[in-house]
Amino acid sequence: xxxxxxxxxxxxxxxxxxxxxxxxxxxxxxxxxxxxxxxxxxxxxxxxxxxxxxxxxxxxxxxxxxxxxxxxxxxxxxxxxxxxxxxxxxxxxxxxxxxxxxxxxxxxxxxxxxxxxxxxxxxxxxxxxxxxxxxxxxxxxxxxxxxxxxxxxxxxxxxxxxxxxxxxxxxxxxxxxxxxxxxxxxxxxxxxxxxxxxxxxxxxxxxxxxxxxxxxxxxxxxxxxxxxxxxxxxxxxxxxxxxxxxxxxxxxxxxxxxxxxxxxx
Numbered sequence: 001x002x003x004x005x006x007x008x009x010x011x012x013x014x015x016x017x018x019x020x021x022x023x024x025x026x027x028x029x030x031x032x033x034x035x036x037x038x039x040x041x042x043x044x045x046x047x048x049x050x051x052x053x054x055x056x057x058x059x060x061x062x063x064x065x066x067x068x069x070x071x072x073x074x075x076x077x078x079x080x081x082x083x084x085x086x087x088x089x090x091x092x093x094x095x096x097x098x099x100x101x102x103x104x105x106x107x108x109x110x111x112x113x114x115x116x117x118x119x120x121x122x123x124x125x126x127x128x129x130x131x132x133x134x135x136x137x138x139x140x141x142x143x144x145x146x147x148x149x150x151x152x153x154x155x156x157x158x159x160x161x162x163x164x165x166x167x168x169x170x171x172x173x174x175x176x177x178x179x180x181x182x183x184x185x186x187x188x189x190x191x192x193x194x195x196x197x198x199x200x201x202x203x204x205x206x207x208x209x210x211x212x213x214x215x216x217x218x219x220x221x222x223x224x225x226x227x228x229x230x231x232x233x234x235x236x237x238x239x240x241x242x243x244x245x246x247x248x249x250x251x252x253x254x255x256x257x258x259x260x261x262x263x264x265x
Contacts, residue, residue, distance in 0.1 A: 086222050097229065101211050101253075104231050112205055153197040153235055154260050168193075168262045175258035180250045184219050187242035189265035194227045194248070196259040197235030208232035210255025219245040 154173065161167030171185060198212040211231050215224035227238045227248070233255070242263070250257070 083222070097211075097213065101231060104208065108208055115204070152258060153199070154195055154258055157260075158262065166265055168264050171261040171263055173258065173260040174248075175256070176250070177252065177256045179252055182248040182250070184245050184247045185261065186245055187263050189263050190242055191239060191264045192242045193237050193239045193262050193264075194259055195235070195237040195262065196228055196230075196257065198230045198233055198252075198255060198257050200233050200255045206254065211251075211253050212255075212257050213251040214259065215249050216240055216246050217249060219247065224249070 157170045158168040166189070174180075174182065194214065194216065196212070196214060198210055200206045200208065200210045208231065210233065213229050214227035216227055217224045225240050227240070228236065248259075248261075250259075
């Protein structure tokens with residue numbers, strides 16, 4: 001009985017000594033518990049989400065590009081519609097002028113036919129008038145030749161003004177018998193003018209058979225400033241608004257024309 005308490009005391013002392021001699025693990029030696037690796041299902045779900053997001057981004061970019069293209073096409077269609085409306089107005093204007101020209105030509109043809117009928121009904125005078133015997137034939141009256149046609153119907157070029165004083169400056173002159181489109185020219189002043197003149201072909205059969213139409217177009221526009229619309233001979237000057245770059249479109253038939261462009265600055 002005495003040996004049992006002594007054995008217990010000896011065993012407790014041994015356990016204490018073992019606890020003191022066991023090494024205590026260092027905090028640096030303690031390794032973190034590794035996280036479990038993602039499963040195959042989770043990786044597949046992430047890849048699917050990324051692919052869907054990339055598809056959505058591409059679709060958004062494609063839709064934006066398509067919208068921009070539609071806007072450009074709409075602008076082009078609006079320009080085409082504007083050009084068609086302008087062409088329709090120009091065609092109507094040309095058709096109206098042609099109708100007026102045809103009406104004038106019809107009147108002229110009627111006049112010509114009446115003159116020809118009158119000339120055919122009138123007997124021609126004898127080449128030599130009979131002269132009674134013993135009388136001296138009278139001398140034929142002198143017939144003055146018709147005046148010569150002037151070299152130009154345009155007014156003379158404006159006289160130069162003193163330095164610093166604004167005035168008219170002639171840019172160029174032009175003449176012809178057919179339709180023509182001029183080169184682009186520059187207008188400096190806020191006002192400019194076209195001095196023009198129209199002339200029939202020589203001969204009674206061509207009286208009032210010529211036509212002249214002039215329009216001034218800005219370089220970057222399709223809406224003109226009207227200069228003249230003339231049937232038959234005559235001339236005038238037309239004041240226009242500047243400055244800018246312009247060209248003249250001349251439509252002529254049945255005669256000759258001439259014009260001068262003058263700039264006020």
